[in-house]
Amino acid sequence: MKIIIIGDGKVGYSLAENLSNEDNDVVVIDKDPEALRKANEYLDVMCIKGNGLSTKVLIEAGVKEAQLLIAATASDEINMVCCLTAKKLGVERTIARIRDPEYADELNLLKDDLGLDMVFNPERAAAREISRMVRFPQAANIEIFARGRVEIVEIRISKGISIVGMKIREIAEKISSTILIGAVVRNDEIIIPNGDFRIEEDDILHIVGKPAIVSSFCRQIGIDNQKIKNVMIAGGGRIAYYLAKFLEETGIKAKIVEINEERCVELSELLPHTLIINGDGTDDTLLHSENLSEMGAFVALTDMDEENFMSALMAKQAGVQKVIAKINRNNYIGIIKSLGIESVINPSQIITNHILRYVRGMKNAQGSPIEALFRIIDGRAEAIEFTANESTDFLNIPLRDLKFKEGILVAVIVRKNDILIPHGNDMIKAGDSVILIVRGRKISDLNDIIASR
Amino acid sequence: MNIRLIIKNLSIVICIEALCMLFPFLIALIYGQNDAMAFLLSALITFCAGLLMLTTKVKTNNFYTRDGFAVVALSWIFVSVFGSLPFLLSGTIPSPVNAFFETVSGFSTTGATILDNVETLPRGIIFWRSFTQWMGGMGVLVLTAAVLPSAGASFYHVLKAESPGPNPEKLVPKIGQTAKILYSIYIVLTSFLVILLLIAGMPLYDALVHAFATAGTGGFSSKTLSIGAYGSVFIDVIITVFMFLFGINFTLYYHTLKGNFRSFFKNEEFRFYIGLVFASIIAITLNLVLNGFYSFGEGLRHSAFQVNSIISTTGYSTTDFNLWPVFSKFILVMLMFIGPSAGSTGGSVKCIRFLLLFKIIKRELAKIIHPRVVHTVMIAGKAVDETTLWGTMAFFFIYIIIFVISSLIVALDGKDLISSVTAVITSIGNIGPGLGIIGPMGNYSGFSDLSKIVLSFCMIAGRLEIMPLLVLFSPAAWKRASI
Numbered sequence: 001m002k003i004i005i006i007g008d009g010k011v012g013y014s015l016a017e018n019l020s021n022e023d024n025d026v027v028v029i030d031k032d033p034e035a036l037r038k039a040n041e042y043l044d045v046m047c048i049k050g051n052g053l054s055t056k057v058l059i060e061a062g063v064k065e066a067q068l069l070i071a072a073t074a075s076d077e078i079n080m081v082c083c084l085t086a087k088k089l090g091v092e093r094t095i096a097r098i099r100d101p102e103y104a105d106e107l108n109l110l111k112d113d114l115g116l117d118m119v120f121n122p123e124r125a126a127a128r129e130i131s132r133m134v135r136f137p138q139a140a141n142i143e144i145f146a147r148g149r150v151e152i153v154e155i156r157i158s159k160g161i162s163i164v165g166m167k168i169r170e171i172a173e174k175i176s177s178t179i180l181i182g183a184v185v186r187n188d189e190i191i192i193p194n195g196d197f198r199i200e201e202d203d204i205l206h207i208v209g210k211p212a213i214v215s216s217f218c219r220q221i222g223i224d225n226q227k228i229k230n231v232m233i234a235g236g237g238r239i240a241y242y243l244a245k246f247l248e249e250t251g252i253k254a255k256i257v258e259i260n261e262e263r264c265v266e267l268s269e270l271l272p273h274t275l276i277i278n279g280d281g282t283d284d285t286l287l288h289s290e291n292l293s294e295m296g297a298f299v300a301l302t303d304m305d306e307e308n309f310m311s312a313l314m315a316k317q318a319g320v321q322k323v324i325a326k327i328n329r330n331n332y333i334g335i336i337k338s339l340g341i342e343s344v345i346n347p348s349q350i351i352t353n354h355i356l357r358y359v360r361g362m363k364n365a366q367g368s369p370i371e372a373l374f375r376i377i378d379g380r381a382e383a384i385e386f387t388a389n390e391s392t393d394f395l396n397i398p399l400r401d402l403k404f405k406e407g408i409l410v411a412v413i414v415r416k417n418d419i420l421i422p423h424g425n426d427m428i429k430a431g432d433s434v435i436l437i438v439r440g441r442k443i444s445d446l447n448d449i450i451a452s453r
Numbered sequence: 454m455n456i457r458l459i460i461k462n463l464s465i466v467i468c469i470e471a472l473c474m475l476f477p478f479l480i481a482l483i484y485g486q487n488d489a490m491a492f493l494l495s496a497l498i499t500f501c502a503g504l505l506m507l508t509t510k511v512k513t514n515n516f517y518t519r520d521g522f523a524v525v526a527l528s529w530i531f532v533s534v535f536g537s538l539p540f541l542l543s544g545t546i547p548s549p550v551n552a553f554f555e556t557v558s559g560f561s562t563t564g565a566t567i568l569d570n571v572e573t574l575p576r577g578i579i580f581w582r583s584f585t586q587w588m589g590g591m592g593v594l595v596l597t598a599a600v601l602p603s604a605g606a607s608f609y610h611v612l613k614a615e616s617p618g619p620n621p622e623k624l625v626p627k628i629g630q631t632a633k634i635l636y637s638i639y640i641v642l643t644s645f646l647v648i649l650l651l652i653a654g655m656p657l658y659d660a661l662v663h664a665f666a667t668a669g670t671g672g673f674s675s676k677t678l679s680i681g682a683y684g685s686v687f688i689d690v691i692i693t694v695f696m697f698l699f700g701i702n703f704t705l706y707y708h709t710l711k712g713n714f715r716s717f718f719k720n721e722e723f724r725f726y727i728g729l730v731f732a733s734i735i736a737i738t739l740n741l742v743l744n745g746f747y748s749f750g751e752g753l754r755h756s757a758f759q760v761n762s763i764i765s766t767t768g769y770s771t772t773d774f775n776l777w778p779v780f781s782k783f784i785l786v787m788l789m790f791i792g793p794s795a796g797s798t799g800g801s802v803k804c805i806r807f808l809l810l811f812k813i814i815k816r817e818l819a820k821i822i823h824p825r826v827v828h829t830v831m832i833a834g835k836a837v838d839e840t841t842l843w844g845t846m847a848f849f850f851i852y853i854i855i856f857v858i859s860s861l862i863v864a865l866d867g868k869d870l871i872s873s874v875t876a877v878i879t880s881i882g883n884i885g886p887g888l889g890i891i892g893p894m895g896n897y898s899g900f901s902d903l904s905k906i907v908l909s910f911c912m913i914a915g916r917l918e919i920m921p922l923l924v925l926f927s928p929a930a931w932k933r934a935s936i
Contacts, residue, residue, distance in 0.1 A: 003627075041518070041610070045607070046623045046626040
């Protein structure tokens with residue numbers, strides 16, 4: 001598929017990287033030759049220096065034959081006009097990054113008039129993700145599938161948890177809850193475990209199941225789940241705004257520490273129920289005087305990765321139960337996780353996941369639609385949700401009679417309101433949502449999972 | 454440098470070369486001459502060497518520009534070494550240095566030869582000589598990229614090192630796809646040439662040999678007298694036109710195919726190239742006619758052929774231009790330095806670099822007249838960035854330096870000045886014939902082994918535009934922690 005990306009910033013680069021690795025023809029447009037240089041050297045994409053607003057540049061990039069245009073420049077307005085122009089020039093679909101909260105409310109209006117097929121807001125998506133983490137603090141990460149009926153929860157196994165040293169088969173005997181351990185990360189390697197797999201300390205489990213059951217499972221194995229009642233946010237950017245707004249809705253109290261006074265005033269007008277503190281979010285005396293150690297969660301959201309990392313460590317030391325850091329640079333994430341900050345948020349990664357799902361869905365318009373996609377460790381494994389329909393080749397066949405490709409696990413089948421952790425006798429029926437865990441390959445249609453018969 | 458990955462990449466190139474040796478093997482079988490065994494054996498040796506290198510275990514996949522440059526430079530050296538096996542094994546060129554020189558001359562599309570009598574060679578060998586020029590023209594590694602199912606992003610570094618011109622352009626987002634398109638255009642143009650030569654009355658075998666050598670702008674022929682041996686106006690005209698066509702940037706053909714005909718005339722380099730060709734033809738024709746060498750028609754025919762042959766760096770000849778007046782000869786020497794467009798199959802400095810150098814000079818002048826002037830160098834309405842400008846100047850300087858040093862070494866042989874200097878100019882410019890004893894009717898067999906090795910180096914350096922070879926020989930690039 002031919003895709004044009006305007007704007008080679010963090011999000012643009014990450015999209016170009018992932019989309020070109022999935023065998024799409026990607027053209028990147030940016031005004032800054034320095035930004036393009038990296039993409040040109042390390043990615044198999046075509047780079048065009050120029051203004052994405054200019055029809056000449058868009059035509060040079062092949063907008064007429066392109067299926068998708070993604071506008072991800074720093075300016076919402078430019079993104080909108082780019083999409084409008086491109087649509088007029090004949091691109092099939094457009095996606096724009098629009099992140100100003102002021103536009104957020106009129107998005108539906110804008111979408112129709114500008115011919116936008118999808119609008120994304122990395123900050124809002126990141127905030128949504130963080131709020132989910134705050135509500136389920138035991139998990140380092142939570143992804144929802146089947147419209148919230150199924151969750152994949154990432155949990156690190158620490159000392160003293162009752163299942164350390166047990167085989168997965170034994171867990172199933174001892175704790176009778178219908179959950180599935182879908183993938184295990186051990187020493188930076190992804191394993192799709194079978195019944196004989198023995199769980200060790202420091203493994204990171206990806207547990208699949210109904211939200212209520214997953215949380216009761218966590219309780220049973222000895223991971224305490226106290227509800228978080230108050231959150232401290234360092235840095236008052238857009239993510240902080242959205243996060244505070246989401247937290248207000250759920251009744252969790254939030255406190256934002258922001259260094260810029262004007263921004264503080266602005267925030268205090270926008271968020272009447274949130275406490276706004278004017279000060280340096282990395283200043284320990286200030287944070288302690290604001291009762292850092294009493295906080296249920298600490299979220300570091302300043303613009304600097306390094307500051308976020310340091311203040312997160314500080315909070316961890318002060319004994320805050322749940323610490324979340326926003327990190328923009330992908331290569332930092334491994335280091336930070338190794339130092340004990342497990343919950344790391346990368347806005348561009350979240351958006352990349354969303355758009356990859358959209359693109360794969362576009363590619364496979366006739367087949368079974370992709371409902372959700374979540375990537376585990378840099379996309380080396382994926383959890384992906386499809387809806388089975390008439391196009392699926394293997395309906396109503398017991399799973400044991402099917403031969404799946406290697407590295408594929410059918411984790412959950414959701415049929416109406418039933419959540420099935422499938423066994424050999426179960427079968428996939430039309431209308432089911434099927435959640436797969438896939439390692440080492442890219443799946444864009446449900447039929448792709450069957451080894452050639 | 455990621456030596457393991459470099460070796461792995463080399464192995465693929467060598468395996469592909471081994472497969473290419475099967476074409477001359479078939480030719481040798483068809484004509485039933487004694488060189489068939491030599492090709493089979495060479496292919497086997499080459500393939501085994503390739504397989505052996507393929508077993509290298511790659512530890513990391515880091516691949517940077519320097520690795521790309523090293524892969525290209527090493528590939529060309531290895532391909533030339535293995536490519537000389539058929540000459541050695543068949544006994545047609547018994548001396549290893551001569552065989553290496555002949556193969557490098559082939560792959561680098563130079564067309565300089567050490568053989569005095571081509572007609573006596575077995576047909577398979579002659580075919581192999583031309584075929585190496587066809588592969589070398591578009592590039593051995595571009596061929597690899599076109600053949601491999603998935604050439605990753607790292608292949609851009611390779612393309613950058615192998616494609617002629619300051620800034621190779623991707624035609625489509627995928628590098629593998631770009632290579633496929635380039636080779637498709639190349640194959641289609643070559644096929645056209647074969648068909649036209651057949652219509653003009655050339656036998657099929659000769660048509661193939663000449664089409665391959667013309668497409669690669671190489672200039673190996675199956676006749677000692679080159680194209681002149683046919684004495685046919687029709688053949689002369691066809692080859693003249695196609696030498697001109699293969700000197701054009703292939704990107705322009707792609708844009709034309711996509712329906713953008715005007716791209717030809719919007720392209721400043723193309724206008725420069727075509728203007729230079731016509732001006733040279735007119736100047737030489739007048740010079741020849743006024744000096745009573747030919748009638749006007751004959752003069753036009755020979756000057757058009759020779760001008761296109763030299764500027765496209767092919768090196769075919771229809772007549773012995775060594776006997777022409779000095780003015781005409783000097784124009785040809787000048788054209789040897791300029792060469793065709795970037796992104797073509799030709800060698801030498803390339804029109805685009807001269808165009809840029811002229812514009813830099815213009816800017817320098819403007820800076821003296823208006824010291825605070827801000828002046829952006831533009832090509833076809835697009836700003837050229839400073840790195841490209843600096844790169845162009847550095848390239849031109851190093852080109853001249855290598856020309857001077859090589860001439861110095863070749864001068865040790867004690868040949869006359871014209872022969873020694875033009876030998877280096879045509880080697881580094883990938884042209885083939887020079888003036889004096891290496892004129893269109895002469896050959897390089899008179900030079901010493903040292904000179905032949907230096908000239909071989911010049912040919913590879915010229916084809917790869919020098920930098921890859923310099924990277925290969927720079928110790929800093931190979932240090933584990935290069936500081």
